[in-house]
Amino acid sequence: MTKITLGLVARTPGASKRNKTGGWRTLRPVVDASKCKKCWLCVVYCPDSAMKKGEKSSQPDYDYCKGCGICAKECIAQCITMVEEAK
Amino acid sequence: MMQIMRGNEATALAAKLCRPNVIPAYPITPSTMFPERISEYVADGELDTYFLLAESEHSAISAGIGASVTGARVCTATASQGLALMHEMLFIAAGMRLPIVMAVGNRALSAPINIWADQQDTVSERDAGWIHFYAENNQESLDFMIMAFKVGEDKRVYLPAMVGLDAFVLTHTMEPVDVPEQAAVDRFLPKYEPHCILDPKNPMTIGALGTPDVYMETRYALQKALMDSAAVIDEVFKQFATAFGRKYERVSKYRTEDADVIFVTMGSMTGTARVAVDRMRERGKKAGLVKITVLRPFPSRELKEALVKAKVVAVAERAISLGYGGAVYGELAGHFVNDIKRPILSSFIMGLGGRDILPEHFDEIFAKCERLIAGGKLEEFPEWAGLNREVL
Numbered sequence: 001m002t003k004i005t006l007g008l009v010a011r012t013p014g015a016s017k018r019n020k021t022g023g024w025r026t027l028r029p030v031v032d033a034s035k036c037k038k039c040w041l042c043v044v045y046c047p048d049s050a051m052k053k054g055e056k057s058s059q060p061d062y063d064y065c066k067g068c069g070i071c072a073k074e075c076i077a078q079c080i081t082m083v084e085e086a087k
Numbered sequence: 088m089m090q091i092m093r094g095n096e097a098t099a100l101a102a103k104l105c106r107p108n109v110i111p112a113y114p115i116t117p118s119t120m121f122p123e124r125i126s127e128y129v130a131d132g133e134l135d136t137y138f139l140l141a142e143s144e145h146s147a148i149s150a151g152i153g154a155s156v157t158g159a160r161v162c163t164a165t166a167s168q169g170l171a172l173m174h175e176m177l178f179i180a181a182g183m184r185l186p187i188v189m190a191v192g193n194r195a196l197s198a199p200i201n202i203w204a205d206q207q208d209t210v211s212e213r214d215a216g217w218i219h220f221y222a223e224n225n226q227e228s229l230d231f232m233i234m235a236f237k238v239g240e241d242k243r244v245y246l247p248a249m250v251g252l253d254a255f256v257l258t259h260t261m262e263p264v265d266v267p268e269q270a271a272v273d274r275f276l277p278k279y280e281p282h283c284i285l286d287p288k289n290p291m292t293i294g295a296l297g298t299p300d301v302y303m304e305t306r307y308a309l310q311k312a313l314m315d316s317a318a319v320i321d322e323v324f325k326q327f328a329t330a331f332g333r334k335y336e337r338v339s340k341y342r343t344e345d346a347d348v349i350f351v352t353m354g355s356m357t358g359t360a361r362v363a364v365d366r367m368r369e370r371g372k373k374a375g376l377v378k379i380t381v382l383r384p385f386p387s388r389e390l391k392e393a394l395v396k397a398k399v400v401a402v403a404e405r406a407i408s409l410g411y412g413g414a415v416y417g418e419l420a421g422h423f424v425n426d427i428k429r430p431i432l433s434s435f436i437m438g439l440g441g442r443d444i445l446p447e448h449f450d451e452i453f454a455k456c457e458r459l460i461a462g463g464k465l466e467e468f469p470e471w472a473g474l475n476r477e478v479l
Contacts (some may be wrong), residue, residue, distance in 0.1 A: 006245060007184035008305045009283040010292035019298075 011073035027082040032056035035079035042071035094257035095120035095187040098190035103233030109154035111139040117254040121164035144169035155185035158284040167194035181216025186239030194254040195440040203441020204253040210406040218248035219382040225262040253355040310479040337381040338389035346375025363449035399456040412469035434469035440474040
């Protein structure tokens with residue numbers, strides 16, 4: 001086990017990457033690549049840097065996306081749908 | 088060198104002698120003189136520090152936390168509502184293990200608004216993880232500030248510390264103070280070596296989220312560090328005595344050896360209690376006195392050792408845990424409860440909001456304690472001394 005540090009200081013960078021937080025999500029953004037105009041507004045607006053630029057469309061990084069839906073709200077092409085995780 | 092000065096001047100001078108890198112402050116009665124003096128030191132070129140005038144106490148302590156994580160030695164001062172406004176940040180300074188030192192002019196909390204002596208402000212913050220010193224006089228105010236840096240910055244400790252000095256009774260009262268030489272303080276207080284430094288060249292995360300799988304262990308480590316700081320405080324007290332000739336203890340006893348009744352006090356009321364004890368002794372009354380200098384870590388072993396032989400212990404407090412009684416009484420009672428041999432404990436509230444504490448009040452308390460010795464009971468819990476019942 002990794003020992004806790006004094007004052008819980010994370011001495012090596014990248015700790016936030018190791019801690020995958022996608023499990024908090026109840027709604028999942030699904031991108032319709034055929035409609036995506038690659039304007040990258042969703043990439044800019046994602047508060048968690050979890051929306052990535054893909055080859056044909058933007059692509060959510062489900063390891064960190066918490067399903068807030070801001071990408072879907074901001075998408076001009078309306079190509080992002082929020083789908084319930086249960087489905 | 089002996090100098091005549093007010094308590095606030097003693098804490099400001101102590102701060103100067105400890106050469107803090109950053110002093111963020113927001114003025115509040117009765118501690119305003121602290122930032123005033125610091126600003127004079129800076130303007131006169133006597134102190135090389137970043138003096139930051141914050142827009143509130145919350146901002147002052149927040150700036151202090153921010154400065155501390157860059158490796159700076161940080162000092163500030165506040166009182167009463169100011170300390171209450173800092174509340175959430177006090178826990179953060181302790182949790183992040185930042186040895187900030189703060190002078191607190193012990194003052195009553197509103198309402199009603201009151202600027203006078205009362206220890207409610209610091210006593211209410213005793214769960215925050217800070218080391219608590221309480222000064223009886225201006226000399227102790229200066230000495231404890233210097234030692235607070237040395238204890239807090241110790242590698243075995245890394246904790247913030249506050250030094251309480253009673254409003255006006257100490258903060259604004261002139262007393263002779265033996266001021267140490269700068270060179271002697273420099274020898275006594277080594278360079279601060281922080282456990283973490285926020286630096287873009289060596290990135291790290293300070294103040295990170297503590298999820299349920301690590302939060303409890305972090306709190307355990309904090310509790311252990313604060314408890315273990317008692318040994319470091321004793322060590323620093325000894326080093327201070329060697330360097331400056333003044334001896335301190337976390338719990339100090341006065342005429343307790345054969346005492347039937349022992350008063351427990353903190354802060355400036357101790358001087359009055361000492362006079363009261365001497366007068367009672369002259370009248371053949373076996374009174375004694377125990378002063379708490381360090382409230383956190385709580386000196387349970389030392390207190391029990393000092394009090395166990397008494398018939399009755401009267402814990403006199405200039406603060407009240409509303410809806411209960413004296414907070415220090417409760418903590419002491421909690422440590423005694425499992426012992427077969429223990430004195431009768433009683434809780435007395437006095438001197439709230441600057442109400443004068445007189446030797447006669449300790450006579451009243453003594454008389455009530457004699458009733459307990461005779462097998463009687465007290466009317467109220469807690470008991471009140473110096474309360475004017477005619478206006479109630």
